[in-house]
Amino acid sequence: xxxxxxxxxxxxxxxxxxxxxxxxxxxxxxxxxxxxxxxDIFTMVMLTDISKNKESFEVLSKKLEKKGxxxxxxVTLQHEDIFNSMHRI
Amino acid sequence: xxxxxEVVETIRMIQEENLDIRTITMGISLxxxxxxxxxxxxxKIYEKIVNKAEKLVKTGEAIQKEYGIPxxxxxxxxxxxxxxxxxxxTDNYTLFAQTMDKAASVVGVNFIGxxxxxxxxxxxxxxxALINSVPEALSTTGRVCSSINIGTTxxxxxxxxxxxxxxxxxxxxxxxENQNGIACAKxxxxxxxxxxxxxxxxxxHGIGEPETVxxxxxxxxxxxxxxxxxxxxxxxxxxxxxxxxxxxxxTRMGQLVALEASRRLNVPFGIVDLxxxxxxxxxxxxxxxxxxMGLEVCGTHGTTAALAVLNDAVKKGGTMASSHVGGLxxxxxxxxxxxxxxxxxxxxxxxxxxxxxxxxVCSVGLDMIVVPGNTSAQTISAIIADxxxxxxxxxxxTAVRIIPAPGKKEGDYVEFGGLLGSSPxxxxxxxxxxxxxxxxxxxxxxxxxxxx
Numbered sequence: 393x394x395x396x397x398x399x400x401x402x403x404x405x406x407x408x409x410x411x412x413x414x415x416x417x418x419x420x421x422x423x424x425x426x427x428x429x430x431x432d433i434f435t436m437v438m439l440t441d442i443s444k445n446k447e448s449f450e451v452l453s454k455k456l457e458k459k460g461x462x463x464x465x466x467v468t469l470q471h472e473d474i475f476n477s478m479h480r481i
Numbered sequence: 482x483x484x485x486x487e488v489v490e491t492i493r494m495i496q497e498e499n500l501d502i503r504t505i506t507m508g509i510s511l512x513x514x515x516x517x518x519x520x521x522x523x524x525k526i527y528e529k530i531v532n533k534a535e536k537l538v539k540t541g542e543a544i545q546k547e548y549g550i551p552x553x554x555x556x557x558x559x560x561x562x563x564x565x566x567x568x569x570x571t572d573n574y575t576l577f578a579q580t581m582d583k584a585a586s587v588v589g590v591n592f593i594g595x596x597x598x599x600x601x602x603x604x605x606x607x608x609x610a611l612i613n614s615v616p617e618a619l620s621t622t623g624r625v626c627s628s629i630n631i632g633t634t635x636x637x638x639x640x641x642x643x644x645x646x647x648x649x650x651x652x653x654x655x656x657x658e659n660q661n662g663i664a665c666a667k668x669x670x671x672x673x674x675x676x677x678x679x680x681x682x683x684x685x686h687g688i689g690e691p692e693t694v695x696x697x698x699x700x701x702x703x704x705x706x707x708x709x710x711x712x713x714x715x716x717x718x719x720x721x722x723x724x725x726x727x728x729x730x731x732t733r734m735g736q737l738v739a740l741e742a743s744r745r746l747n748v749p750f751g752i753v754d755l756x757x758x759x760x761x762x763x764x765x766x767x768x769x770x771x772x773x774m775g776l777e778v779c780g781t782h783g784t785t786a787a788l789a790v791l792n793d794a795v796k797k798g799g800t801m802a803s804s805h806v807g808g809l810x811x812x813x814x815x816x817x818x819x820x821x822x823x824x825x826x827x828x829x830x831x832x833x834x835x836x837x838x839x840x841x842v843c844s845v846g847l848d849m850i851v852v853p854g855n856t857s858a859q860t861i862s863a864i865i866a867d868x869x870x871x872x873x874x875x876x877x878x879t880a881v882r883i884i885p886a887p888g889k890k891e892g893d894y895v896e897f898g899g900l901l902g903s904s905p906x907x908x909x910x911x912x913x914x915x916x917x918x919x920x921x922x923x924x925x926x927x928x929x930x931x932x933x
Contacts, residue, residue: 396483396488398488398489398492400489400492424482426482426484426485427485428485430485430486430489435485435489436485437483437485437488437489439482439483449546449547450546453546468492468549469549470547470548470549471547471548471549472483473548473737474491474548474549474550474734474737475483475487475488475491476483477733477734477736477737478487478491478730478733478734479483479487479490479491479730480483
């Protein structure tokens, strides 16, 4: 299963390091990273493979959200199908 | 890969524009629960609902977490109870409503619909018993919703039932007078009621439906308004096109959730209902969309035309996004549940008459209208008759959910709480309609029904 991880907030040092360390711990593979500044806001979108994830989707999602709070970023993990169904026919 | 822009657009629609799945509603047939012994029938009903809907709430929550889309309500609709209870040994169907209430509470859904009767051409014994039981049933339960279909384009309007419902609504208000007549907020009088509507209070599991079914209602007035903010000043063709595109995206999400819920629960997928359903939250209002289209306040001249554009574009965008569209599918205009509508009524821009005109082009009818407590039963019946006539003649669903708030007069303010919201008491026409309503009988089906 693939999931899209989105990190939104004010740019700072160590965002990718903070997030990717959690992904590595949880055995989640990063397939693609795209980062950009959108309307002055740092936006990072990661496509991840969570099929070998050690914990449940919910636990991983909570861990990432918590890390996001620590570095003052909004982190969201969602099944990729929600974007595919909305933006691709 | 999906572009960051698309990802952010989706997230913004959900987090900032209140885009959500309004309801996953599981329809459950109770046709195998009939029993001459009422206690036995109720036991069968309870067991069936609890058994079938056991995992509904948990599944809804799991989908919400994985896809990151809020699913606000998980609900149940059942076969009209008038049909199930009819062979029983009692004329008081309150026990059936209480059974539904108990089952709903055990499985954790906030509303259960189907305390219903279809009487568009006339009453059976069970229909009469059910209608007589509505006031007690709705005032002694919290989660049960009732709907009565009093007209169809094919059958005309059952004016005896229209007359009866005026009295029933008054009784519902009286029995819940310490809660502003809240029982009336759980009662809908329909013309051309759809069998697969997932939205409350009008949901019931129609007799042409399968054993169980999953129907999903989407929402997202905020997302539509926000999309329109980007085309300020553009012509109405562009406005319609923008609404269509947004409705498409919203509905695709509904379709995804519906299929996923259906797969996980092993229950067939029925329909996605495309309705734009507002909530009392700021930024979740249908009225504000109409204002974004260029009206100073919802309810002024031009409102009906703007609503027609909105309603049509929502359908066109949504139809392609879902494999099966059904239910009410249009735009809801429930006054007490829409922050912009409340503002418009409060400031004298939106009247009952204008709302009636708006129901000619939107999906439902006079929804969550609060009127003075001393409004007569006949006047309420006449309001229902007007709405039913619009539905029956124009081959569309119309409905009335009206609350004669006990002890309240025009201009007072009534608070229901939660999704039901709050509303000023609206002005009604003071001239009597009672001689018209007292005639009773049936209004013949319109010429437009003769299509064979």
